[in-house]
Amino acid sequence: MKTEATLASSGAISAATTRRSRARFAILALLAIGTVINYLDRTVLGIAAPTLSKDLGLSAGVMGIVFSAFSWTYTLSQIPAGLMLDRLGARKTYFLAVASWSAFIILNGLSGGLVSLMIYRLGLGVAESPCFSANSRVVGHWFPQRERARATSIYQVGQYVGLAVFSPLLFWIIEAFGWRAMFVIVGAVGLAFALVWWLRYHEPHESRTMNDAERDYIGAGGGLAQAADAQRPFSWRDVRSLLGRREIWGAAIGQFAGNSTVVFFLTWFPTYLVTERHMAWLKIGFFAILPFLGASVGVLFGGWLSDRLLRSTGRINLARKLPIISGLLLSSSIIAAIYVKSDVAVIAVLSLAFFGQGMGGLGWSIIPDIAPKRLMGLTGGIFNFTANIAGIVTPIVIGAIVALTGSFYWGLMFIGAVAVLGAASYIFILGDIKRIELPEADGAGKIA
Known part of the structure; x- marks a missing residue:
């Protein structure tokens, strides 16, 4: 008959040899998709600009001001967005950010002139401001230190690949349906992703898909958030x-x-x-x-x-x-x-x-x-x-x-x-x- 010590030892060996789950990579996929949508949404105005400026009667100089409006509020909102992230956590903050910036993108498509377009661009800057701080927080919690640079590079590549891959599709949408339809379609995609994020994202200590082997691996590398850390x-x-x-x-x-x-x-x-x-x-x-x-x-x-x-x-x-x-x-x-x-x-x-x-x-x-x-x-x-x-x-x-x-x-x-x-x-x-x-x-x- 096996002793309790033998059983405990067998259990420890079994846990040590259990194949790690890969729940963290599903979370990374969410970040990568979110970053693609984030960068597409902040740059679609450039694709729409030739026809939009003509329809709304905006000169090149005025369009330059409209382009810059996003960066003003995006930059000024960074610290308040970080405080919001520390207060609400990544799940709520990212959901609210994606949903609100997608709504502003749809409103861009309903712009009737310079004033409304400027308001929506300023709002877009505020709404997108928590994104990269939230990305960093999620990587810090879900990945051990030895994997964080690669995880960061994978979600960051979205800002480049999205522009290279999807720009032709956006040009086609404008050609076929007009610039207003493009904003509405892109915004609707963002709203759908916000729902996916809300349903699929969770903090490591709440995960039901992470096994003990992965949890120990991440924790040993300096990751894992505790409920008190939120x-x-x-x-x-x-x-x-x-x-x-x-x-x-x-x-x-x-x-x-x-x-x-x-x-x-x-x-x-x-x-x-x-x-x-x-x-x-x-x-x-x-x-x-x-x-x-x-x-x-x-x-x-x-x-x-x-x-x-x-x-x-x-x-x-x-x-x-x-x-x-x-x-x-x-x-x-x-x-x-x-x-x-x-x-x-x-x-x-x-x-x-x-x-x-x-x-x-x-x-x-x-x-x-x-x-x-x-x-x-x-x-x-x-x-x-x-x-x-x-x-x-x-x-x-x-x-x-x-x-x-x-x-x-x-x-x-x-x-x-x-x-x-x-x-x-x-x-x-x-x-x-x-x-x-x-x-x-x-x-x-x-x-x-």
């Missing part, structure tokens, strides 16, 4: 404490640099190809996809490399910083586009630079490693606020340069210099990647 009372002292940490500023300045490259490709890239390179529209339609594909490969490669380095060396600083710094330095190669002559060469340079940006855009993988456990939302909000100032600054700076000089020469120089600044920020400002420890708050929201 909230921390707001305190301005927390904000001041986070703003006083070099880790926050180092990561945020680096992300600002990477975002500047993204913003160039989302705003001035087509104009650059037309006015500076004198490419035909048909050629632009083909060539414009290639840099986004390059960025897709870059972000996946960077995530794979980062986690591979962590597993092989155990050095978190090397594993997280090396791919990002290398990517930002590679992004600075955009300056070479000034000096090449052929269309193929310039697209190759720009694709290489955007590949580098994909690698350098993995700053979000650092946030789960440095954010206080119960302030991931606030930390992500501060980080994203600083980083997304690029969406306001970069288009204005490049526009002013082009207006003053009639050339993109100094505009590309600006993008290249900012990329080098971002690399320097990760090297000299960020410091060691380790979790920031802040004093705990008491029940009244005061710091104990």
